[in-house]
Amino acid sequence: MIVVVALLIGIFFSLSMESRQAWIGPLMRPMMTLMNPAPKDLNFATNRKTENGLFNVSFTSNPSPTPLNQIHTWTLHVETPDGKLVENAKISVDGGMPQHGHGLPTSPQVTQYLGSGNYRVEGMKFQMNGWWEVKFVINNGNSQDRVVFNLTL
Amino acid sequence: MKKMGLWILGLGLVMVVAVSITSVIGKQSVAWTADEIKLIQSLSLRALAPLAQYPSNKYAQDEQAAKLGKRLFFDTRFSKDGTIACATCHVPALGFQDARALGLGASIGTRRTMPIAGTAYSPWLFWDGRKDSQWSQALGPLENPVEHGGARTQYVQLLEKHYKPDYEAIFGVLPDFSDPKRFLSIAGPVEDRAANAAWQGMKEGDRELVTKAFVNMGKAIAAYERQIVLMPSRFDDYVDSLSLANQTNKNLTDLEIAGLRLFIGKANCVQCHNGPLLTNNEFHNTGVPMPASKVKDDGRASAILAVKQDEFNCLSKYSDATSNDCAELRFIQSDTHLLERAFKVPSLRNVASRAPYMHAGQLQTLAEVLQHYSYAPVAPSGHSEIKALHLNVKEREALIAFLTALDAPIIAPE
Numbered sequence: 001m002i003v004v005v006a007l008l009i010g011i012f013f014s015l016s017m018e019s020r021q022a023w024i025g026p027l028m029r030p031m032m033t034l035m036n037p038a039p040k041d042l043n044f045a046t047n048r049k050t051e052n053g054l055f056n057v058s059f060t061s062n063p064s065p066t067p068l069n070q071i072h073t074w075t076l077h078v079e080t081p082d083g084k085l086v087e088n089a090k091i092s093v094d095g096g097m098p099q100h101g102h103g104l105p106t107s108p109q110v111t112q113y114l115g116s117g118n119y120r121v122e123g124m125k126f127q128m129n130g131w132w133e134v135k136f137v138i139n140n141g142n143s144q145d146r147v148v149f150n151l152t153l
Numbered sequence: 154m155k156k157m158g159l160w161i162l163g164l165g166l167v168m169v170v171a172v173s174i175t176s177v178i179g180k181q182s183v184a185w186t187a188d189e190i191k192l193i194q195s196l197s198l199r200a201l202a203p204l205a206q207y208p209s210n211k212y213a214q215d216e217q218a219a220k221l222g223k224r225l226f227f228d229t230r231f232s233k234d235g236t237i238a239c240a241t242c243h244v245p246a247l248g249f250q251d252a253r254a255l256g257l258g259a260s261i262g263t264r265r266t267m268p269i270a271g272t273a274y275s276p277w278l279f280w281d282g283r284k285d286s287q288w289s290q291a292l293g294p295l296e297n298p299v300e301h302g303g304a305r306t307q308y309v310q311l312l313e314k315h316y317k318p319d320y321e322a323i324f325g326v327l328p329d330f331s332d333p334k335r336f337l338s339i340a341g342p343v344e345d346r347a348a349n350a351a352w353q354g355m356k357e358g359d360r361e362l363v364t365k366a367f368v369n370m371g372k373a374i375a376a377y378e379r380q381i382v383l384m385p386s387r388f389d390d391y392v393d394s395l396s397l398a399n400q401t402n403k404n405l406t407d408l409e410i411a412g413l414r415l416f417i418g419k420a421n422c423v424q425c426h427n428g429p430l431l432t433n434n435e436f437h438n439t440g441v442p443m444p445a446s447k448v449k450d451d452g453r454a455s456a457i458l459a460v461k462q463d464e465f466n467c468l469s470k471y472s473d474a475t476s477n478d479c480a481e482l483r484f485i486q487s488d489t490h491l492l493e494r495a496f497k498v499p500s501l502r503n504v505a506s507r508a509p510y511m512h513a514g515q516l517q518t519l520a521e522v523l524q525h526y527s528y529a530p531v532a533p534s535g536h537s538e539i540k541a542l543h544l545n546v547k548e549r550e551a552l553i554a555f556l557t558a559l560d561a562p563i564i565a566p567e
Contacts, residue, residue: 068195069433071276071480100538103491105435106484123484127433128424129192 038099038131042150049081050145055138056081057147059121066126068153071106074121075114078138085117086140093121095134104134129153183414184400192417197392198385198502198561201429204273208478209286209467212323212372213273213379221319222377223566225370230311231295233259233302239291239374242266242300248503248563249381254444254514258294259302263448265514268507270563271500273379275434276481280496280512281456282436285482286472287375289465292367296343304341304348305367306330306355312366324369328362335359342464364464368471377566383430383502386561388413405558412555420526420542420552425498431559436495440530440537444513451534452512453492457485493535505557519556523549 047058056079062072078086091110096103108123126132134149185193194200207213225231226239242256243249249269256262264280272278278290294300295308310330312320320327330336336359340351352360385393391404405413416422425433436453444450460482465471467479476483486492496512510516516525527549529541544552 069428069435071484101536102538103488104486106481106486107488108484123480125484127427127435129427130424 050147054145076119090139208474209472211473218373218376222373258300283456283459288371291374292371306340309366381565408554412551431501438495440532453495454489
């Protein structure tokens, strides 16, 4: 038994470096490159329902894909679940990196209602690679709901 | 037979240890993945976008302004006692810094002199980001009592005396500042009480004339500073010839490559030291120790209000920018609690030849810096964002080797 194990070890290390990588590479790599892997079941959709289902919200980043270290704008689109545009809502923005316990490097704001359910979000910035959350609280005058988008840079 | 099996097993174990040691350190045992190559390429100096317009300084690209700026940068007359120039602390031969823990101008300061190359890309200047442009940064030390120590009327009178034609060729007519009744020789909104009182006593219109010329000095100096540029390092040469198919180029040693692997992997330096300048130009509390002077310094927290109220910020009347160009200032993170004792992430380019380290030169060597990140001590105030890396001796050696491969010449106009 011992001989078999020792032989297997011996055979493994007598293989070329390249073929060894093929065996152990996939096992080693996640450990080596990701200190804090984001949870596996994260939803990275850019179109999401708010937590209580009051609104459907989507965002687009300008420029796209979302840049690192560059202040930029987003456009947020808000509808009701039955497809009615949500106009002139009050929307606040927040966010951060859950694994680092810090917020956004800026204080982004919704600065303008653009019509057609679209809102301009100015002052977006992400200064680190990794998993970010961006939260919007949307108040249409009657009710309020919250949506959290996940993104990785 | 059993004995021989044990021998083989023993031999196998020795090989496991030996191979795992060499794979971590000496040899590059694992090829880069496509994602890793993409990340590494994002750090190359060649990924740096060419300098674009600088909205708050319309003279930023002006060649004549850069020439005037260079002369001002080296002119010691622009100081209280005629001995201090920008170049006193930003020494060209030392990569435009001074290799001291604390800057030494008219007297000793409380912070480490920062290098200049690459700062045209930063939305915030100084360790705490209390200025939001290169030109407004350049004006700060001129009126700081521990740096140049002078005041703006003195400077514009020197400008009139020594640089009038050069100034006028760029900025138009330089007002006549020679009337000693209207323009007292040392007056400005500075700490010095007499100079400050003299400034308050001047007519608003005259103060405005002085400040406009003073601002243009800063814009000329910034035009020069934009031309102080980083050259590619061996690391950049390595990245240039790196691809998924070809990973055998010899621009970096195996030890340096192991350091790069740690930099983007286990040590995760790239989290903040990202992009071609190896900085995100933002502010983080990494729990760096108190300086020997025990001077309390809350870093970014105090600078937020300062830059919002700065007379020379992006939204000020002296800025050439429109409000749309000032997004960084308009949407500034104002939570002082979050940014207590946060300091700017420095570029790591030329870092190995730029000891001592941190905002007050608290750490003497890169080995001390890695020791700090290995243990992640509690911050003297605020909350440190870093977690202990537990780097072993060989890993530290590899990281230092990699950081040294970032050394490269800095080019400045002749």
